[in-house]
Amino acid sequence: MKTTILSFVTVLLLGLNIALADGSKEVKIKTSAICEMCKARIERNLGLSKGVKESNLDLSNKVVTVKYNPEKTTPEAIKATIINIGYDADELPASQKAHDKLPSCCRKTAAAH
Amino acid sequence: MNKYLLGGLFLLISSCIYAQRITGSVNEQEPQTKSLKPITGANVYWAGTANATATDGNGRFSIPRSAQSALLVVSFVGFQNDTIKIGQESELQVVLQSDQTLEEVTVRAGNTSIDRLSPHQTEIITTRALAKAACCNLSESFETNASVSVSYSDAVTGSKQIQMLGLNGTYIQTNVENIPSIRGLASTFGLNFVPGTWIQSIDVGKGAGSVVNGYESMTGQINVELQKPDTQEKLYLNTYVNNFGRGEVNLNLAHKLSDKWSTGLLTHGSTLRNRIDKNGDGFLDLPLYTQYNAINRWKYQGDKLMAQFGIKALYEDRLGGQKDFEREMKGTTQAYGFGARVNRYEFFSKIARLFPDQPYKGLGLILNASLHDSKSYFGLNNYDGTQKTLYGNLIYQSIIGNTNHNYKAGVSYILDHYDELYKDIRLKRNESVPGAFFEYTYNHLDKFVMVAGGRVDFHNLYGTQWTPRLHLKYSLTGQTTLRASAGRGFRVANPLAEYYGNLVSSRSVMFREAIRPEVSWNYGASVTQEFKIGEMSGNFILDFYRTDSENQLVADMEDPRYIRFYNLEGTAYANSFQAEANLTPIKRFDLKLAYRLFDVKQSIRNVYDDNVLLPRMMVSRDRVLFNAGYALPYDKWKFDATVQWNGKKRLPYMGHVPDHHVPDNLGSTMAPSFYNFNAQITRTFPKWDIYLGGENLANFRQKDPIMGASEPFGQHFDAGMAWGPVVGRMIYAGMRYKIIR
Numbered sequence: 118m119k120t121t122i123l124s125f126v127t128v129l130l131l132g133l134n135i136a137l138a139d140g141s142k143e144v145k146i147k148t149s150a151i152c153e154m155c156k157a158r159i160e161r162n163l164g165l166s167k168g169v170k171e172s173n174l175d176l177s178n179k180v181v182t183v184k185y186n187p188e189k190t191t192p193e194a195i196k197a198t199i200i201n202i203g204y205d206a207d208e209l210p211a212s213q214k215a216h217d218k219l220p221s222c223c224r225k226t227a228a229a230h
Numbered sequence: 231m232n233k234y235l236l237g238g239l240f241l242l243i244s245s246c247i248y249a250q251r252i253t254g255s256v257n258e259q260e261p262q263t264k265s266l267k268p269i270t271g272a273n274v275y276w277a278g279t280a281n282a283t284a285t286d287g288n289g290r291f292s293i294p295r296s297a298q299s300a301l302l303v304v305s306f307v308g309f310q311n312d313t314i315k316i317g318q319e320s321e322l323q324v325v326l327q328s329d330q331t332l333e334e335v336t337v338r339a340g341n342t343s344i345d346r347l348s349p350h351q352t353e354i355i356t357t358r359a360l361a362k363a364a365c366c367n368l369s370e371s372f373e374t375n376a377s378v379s380v381s382y383s384d385a386v387t388g389s390k391q392i393q394m395l396g397l398n399g400t401y402i403q404t405n406v407e408n409i410p411s412i413r414g415l416a417s418t419f420g421l422n423f424v425p426g427t428w429i430q431s432i433d434v435g436k437g438a439g440s441v442v443n444g445y446e447s448m449t450g451q452i453n454v455e456l457q458k459p460d461t462q463e464k465l466y467l468n469t470y471v472n473n474f475g476r477g478e479v480n481l482n483l484a485h486k487l488s489d490k491w492s493t494g495l496l497t498h499g500s501t502l503r504n505r506i507d508k509n510g511d512g513f514l515d516l517p518l519y520t521q522y523n524a525i526n527r528w529k530y531q532g533d534k535l536m537a538q539f540g541i542k543a544l545y546e547d548r549l550g551g552q553k554d555f556e557r558e559m560k561g562t563t564q565a566y567g568f569g570a571r572v573n574r575y576e577f578f579s580k581i582a583r584l585f586p587d588q589p590y591k592g593l594g595l596i597l598n599a600s601l602h603d604s605k606s607y608f609g610l611n612n613y614d615g616t617q618k619t620l621y622g623n624l625i626y627q628s629i630i631g632n633t634n635h636n637y638k639a640g641v642s643y644i645l646d647h648y649d650e651l652y653k654d655i656r657l658k659r660n661e662s663v664p665g666a667f668f669e670y671t672y673n674h675l676d677k678f679v680m681v682a683g684g685r686v687d688f689h690n691l692y693g694t695q696w697t698p699r700l701h702l703k704y705s706l707t708g709q710t711t712l713r714a715s716a717g718r719g720f721r722v723a724n725p726l727a728e729y730y731g732n733l734v735s736s737r738s739v740m741f742r743e744a745i746r747p748e749v750s751w752n753y754g755a756s757v758t759q760e761f762k763i764g765e766m767s768g769n770f771i772l773d774f775y776r777t778d779s780e781n782q783l784v785a786d787m788e789d790p791r792y793i794r795f796y797n798l799e800g801t802a803y804a805n806s807f808q809a810e811a812n813l814t815p816i817k818r819f820d821l822k823l824a825y826r827l828f829d830v831k832q833s834i835r836n837v838y839d840d841n842v843l844l845p846r847m848m849v850s851r852d853r854v855l856f857n858a859g860y861a862l863p864y865d866k867w868k869f870d871a872t873v874q875w876n877g878k879k880r881l882p883y884m885g886h887v888p889d890h891h892v893p894d895n896l897g898s899t900m901a902p903s904f905y906n907f908n909a910q911i912t913r914t915f916p917k918w919d920i921y922l923g924g925e926n927l928a929n930f931r932q933k934d935p936i937m938g939a940s941e942p943f944g945q946h947f948d949a950g951m952a953w954g955p956v957v958g959r960m961i962y963a964g965m966r967y968k969i970i971r
Contacts, residue, residue, distance in 0.1 A: 160864070161864050161916070162916050164863050164864035164866065165864050165866050165914055165915060165916050166916075170863070171863055
C-alpha cells in the first residue's frame with residue numbers, strides 16, 4: 118500500500134518538475150489565423166506538441182508566441198506543426214489538405230469577423 | 231469575436247488627487263458600432279466590505295473611498311466582474327465585457343464549480359471533473375464531490391447507492407435532462423445505466439429543489455446533461471479495461487444534418503467475464519455482467535422552435551453468488567446464485583417555443599414514456615418487477631412587468647404502473663397524478679434573489695399534495711453569498727427495489743402494514759466565501775441542512791432474521807453539516823478539502839412496539855475528502871489524487887437470536903472507519919487521450935462482507951451488510967479518441 122502511494126506521489130512530483138524546469142526559448146511566428154476558433158485550435162495543438170511549453174496567439178496581428186524547450190524541438194518543427202494544422206507559418210504556406218478540413222469560417226477565404 | 235480583446239478597462243486619471251469619493255461610469259461596448267452604452271444598475275463595491283452602490287440611469291456612480299480596501303469591484307448580470315485597483319485616481323470609466331458566451335464555454339469546461347448566480351446551492355460537475363476518475367458511470371461520478379457519497383449496498387449484486395445529506399439516493403430527485411428518470415424500480419441499478427462518457431455535466435443541488443420538476447426532491451436534486459447532438463465532437467470513442475477483466479467501449483457520434491437539424495448516437499457496451507473471489511469466501515466479489523445501452527436522438531434548432539426527441543434502450547444481465555454457480559443451477563441448492571436481467575426502453579421529446587424578441591419568455595413541453603422490466607433471483611427467491619411510466623410537463627415562463635419579476639407556471643401529469651412479485655408477496659399499484667405549479671422569482675440586481683414556488687398534485691391513491699418551496703440568495707458582497715431554502719418533499723417508496731441488496735440474505739421480508747408515502751421537510755442554509763490573495767484564489771463553503779420526516783419508510787433490520795417494512799411512528803431526522811475549501815494556489819493546481827458531519831436518526835419499533843430513536847444504520851457520522859489535481863497547459867499531462875476517510879457506521883445486530891426468547895435490546899455494532907485512495911494520470915495528444923489510474927489503491931477490503939457465507943441457504947446468511955469495499959485495489963487504463971468538428 119505504501120509503495121503504491123509513494124510511487125504516485127513520485128509521479129506527481131515528477132510532473133511538477135517537468136512543468137517548472139526552465140531553460141526555454143521563445144519564437145514568434147506569423148500565421149493565417151482569423152478567429153477565436155483558429156486561435157484556440159493553434160494554441161491547443163501547439164501546446165500539446167513535443168517540446169512546447171506555452172503558445173499564445175495574438176489575433177490582432179496573427180502572431181503566435183511559442184515558448185519551447187530547445188533540446189526537444191526547433192522553430193522549424195513548430196512551423197511544420199502549424200502548417201499541418203492548416204495555417205500559414207511565416208513564409209511557409211499551410212498544408213492544403215489540412216486547410217481544407219478547417220471549418221469554413223477559419224479558411225483563408227473567409228471574411229474577417 | 232474580438233469583443234473580449236477590445237473590451238476591458240480604461241482608466242481615465244484625473245488631476246484631482248485627494249478626492250474623498252470615487253466617481254465614474256460603467257459601460258458596455260456595442261458589438262457592431264463599437265460605441266459605449268451606459269449600464270444602469272451595475273453593482274459597484276469595495277472588495278471585502280459592505281460599502282456598495284449601484285449605477286444610475288446614465289451609468290454613473292459615486293462611492294466614498296474605503297479605508298479597508300483598494301479594490302473596487304464592478305459587476306452586472308451577463309457581464310464579467312471587473313476588479314480595479316484604485317490608486318489616486320477619482321474618475322473611472324469602466325467597460326464591462328459580456329460573458330454570455332464565456333459562461334457556457336468556460337464554466338462548463340472548467341472543474342467542479344459552484345453556480346454563483348443560482349439561488350439554489352448548486353455544484354456543477356463538468357466533463358473535466360468527470361475525466362478525473364475515468365470510470366464508468368453515474369454512480370462513480372461523485373468520487374471528487376464532497377456532498378454526494380457512494381455507499382456500498384451489498385457484497386453480491388454490485389449495485390451502488392449514493393447518499394446526500396445523510397439519506398439514501400432515493401431521496402434525491404435524479405433527472406436526466408430535466409426528465410425524472412432514476413426513480414421507482416430503476417433506483418436499484420439506475421445509476422449504473424448512465425455511462426460516464428455520455429455525461430456532459432451534472433448539477434448537484436442540495437436541499438429542496440424547484441417545484442417545476444415535481445414533488446419528489448426531498449434532500450436534493452441531481453440533473454445530468456448528456457452529450458448533445460450538435461456538440462463540437464463529432465466522434466468520441468472511449469475504451470477502458472481494468473485488472474479484474476472489466477472491458478468497456480463507448481462510442482458517441484454527433485452529426486449535423488443541416489443548419490437546423492442534428493442527430494446524435496450515444497452507445498455503450500461493457501462486460502466482466504472473470505470470476506473473482508479475492509477474499510476467498512467462496513462468493514464472487516463482483517458479479518459477472520454485460521450491459522448494452524444506447525440513445526439515439528434528434529434535435530431541431532430554429533429561431534422560434536427548438537425540438538428534441540429520441541429513444542433509449544438498455545439491456546443488462548448480471549450473475550453473481552457463489553463462485554461455481556452457473557445459470558442452470560438457478561432454483562436449486564447446488565450453489566447460491568444471484569441473477570438480474572433488466573430491459574428498459576424509453577422515448578422522450580422536448581419541444582420549446584422561443585420568442586426571439588422576448589428572450590425572457592418561453593413555452594416548453596416535456597414528454598416521456600418508459601418501460602422498465604427486471605427479473606431477479608436471490609438463491610431460491612425470485613423477484614420480478616415492471617414499471618410503466620408516462621410523464622408530461624408543460625412549462626410557461628415569462629415576466630411580470632420587468633425582468634426583476636420572473637415566473638414559471640405549468641401543469642404536469644405522471645402515470646406510474648408498478649407490478650412486483652417477490653416470492654409470494656405481490657405489490658401492484660397504479661399512480662395517476664395530475665398537478666399544477668407556479669414559481670415566482672424576484673431578482674434584485676442579482677444581489678438578492680427569492681424563489682417562491684408551490685405545486686398541488688392530485689394523487690389518485692394518496693389525495694391532494696401541497697408542495698411549497700422557498701429559496702433565498704443574498705450576496706453580501708461580490709465574494710460572500712448567503713443562501714437559505716426550505717421545502718416539502720413527497721414520494722412513494724418502492725421498498726423491494728430500494729432495499730434490493732438486503733434481499734441477498736436469509737432475512738424474511740415482512741410488511742407490517744400498508745406503506746404510506748414518505749413526506750419530509752428540508753431546511754438549509756449556506757455561506758459561500760470566495761477569496762483571492764495574490765495569485766491564489768479559492769472559496770470556502772459552509773452549509774447546514776436538516777431533513778425532518780413526517781413519514782418515512784422504515785426498513786427495520788435490527789433483528790437479523792427479518793427485514794420489516796413499516797411506517798414511521800416517532801421521529802426521524804437527518805442533520806448534515808459540511809465545510810469545504812477549494813484552493814487554487816498556482817495556476818492549474820487545484821486542492822479541495824472537505825469535512826462532513828451527519829447526525830441521522832430514525833425511530834425503530836422494539837419488541838414491545840415502543841419507538842426507540844436509533845442512529846440510521848450504514849451512515850458514517852464523519853467523512854473527510856481531500857482532492858489534489860495538477861495539469862500542464864492544455865492538459866498535456868494531468869495528475870489527480872483523492873483520499874477519502876469514512877468514519878464509523880452503525881450496523882444492526884448480526885449475532886444469533888434464540889427463538890424462544892428474543893432479548894429486549896439486541897444492540898448493534900460499529901463498522902470501522904477506513905480510507906479510500908484513488909489516483910489517475912492522463913496524457914493528452916491533439917486527438918486522443920490515454921489514462922491510467924487506480925481505485926482503492928490502499929487495497930482496503932471489508933473482512934467477511936458476507937455473513938454466513940459458508941451456508942448461504944442457512945439461517946445466518948446475509949450479504950446486505952457491506953459497509954466498505956469488497957474488492958481490493960483496482961488498476962485501470964483506457965483511451966479516448968475525439969474528432970472535433
